[in-house]
Amino acid sequence: MLTYYLLYIISLIVTGVNTTYLYKKFQLTAGTGLAASILYMIVNGVISAILPAVVLLFSPESFETTVYSLIFAAATVIVAALSTILMFKAYEKGQIAIANICTTVGGIVLQCAWGVIFLKEDFSVKDLVAIVIMLIAVFLIMDRNGEKADKKLIWLYVLIVLCSCAVNMFSKQHQVETNFATVNTLSYSIWIGVIRTVLFAACIPYVLIKQGKNAFRFPKNAVGYAAGSSVFSGGCYIIQLFTAVVLPIVITSPLSTGVGILMSTLLPWFVYHEKMNKKQIAGVSLSLIGSVLFLITV
Secondary structure (H helix, E strand, C coil), X not given: CHHHHXXXXXXXXXXXXXXXXXXXXXXXXXCCCHHHHHHHHHHHHHHHHHHHHHHHHCCCCCCCCCHHHHHHHHHHHHHHHHHHHHHHHHHHHCCHHHHXXXXXXXXXXXXXXXXXXXXXXXXXXXXXXXXXXXXXHHHHHCCCCCCCCCHHHHHHHHHHHHHHHHHHHHHHHHHHCCCCCCCCHHHHHHHHHHHHHXXXXXXXXXXXXHHCHHHHCCCHHHHHHHHHHHHHHHHHHHHHHHHHCCCCHHHHHHHHHHHHHHHHHHHHHHHCCCCCCHXXXXXXXHHHHHHHHHHHHC
């Protein structure tokens, strides 16, 4: 069990580095327009399909297809794509740290409630205390020293949280499904990559008609950033799918929040020199305490 937790935590750390650096670099290079989002999604889809396909070649498992898995893969692609597009806009309008925190929160309360009610997972008093600590940490970190909140930006963050929550819940539900036939983890990852590629490739004619043939003229390093980011995100997603079979969502959701908060605040401070006030520093410390509490319960 400890090995699964270690793999999961490593995937969270790598995801934080990817989101804060490569993902942001792509946005700075290619912009936040529709064409940039389509480019990223196509590159991400191709790599997300190739990575598990290569692993599958050396695996005793075979490539599989079921209707249930295809439906869940399509739903996951749609909400994940929406989340990515919204993140680009959040990066453009707000601080990187706050945008990333909204993603890592991922509907912590909703996911834990869903895990307890529908998946019958255990939930202790210590888990509840850890969640409360992390929620307090979020409010402290999102403090802007009395600045008036941008209502449009708040709604943007809310949508990011809902999309992030949906992606995690869809992935978990597919991995623990027992009533319907599902494909193995590697096949599921391949289908997500294929559906993502086809879906966004179909959007290219629309963009060309609306914006002209120059819409997809991006610097070469933009494709490189998109590819590098996709390698990390695709690899981490495969790890998270494997661990979802074993680890309860009432633990992984808050744990991802705690680790995500740490990565999403410390990395922008280190890489982009985004300043943190005393309340935000206190919030980071609380998130670390909450994460440790969850590890103690394991």
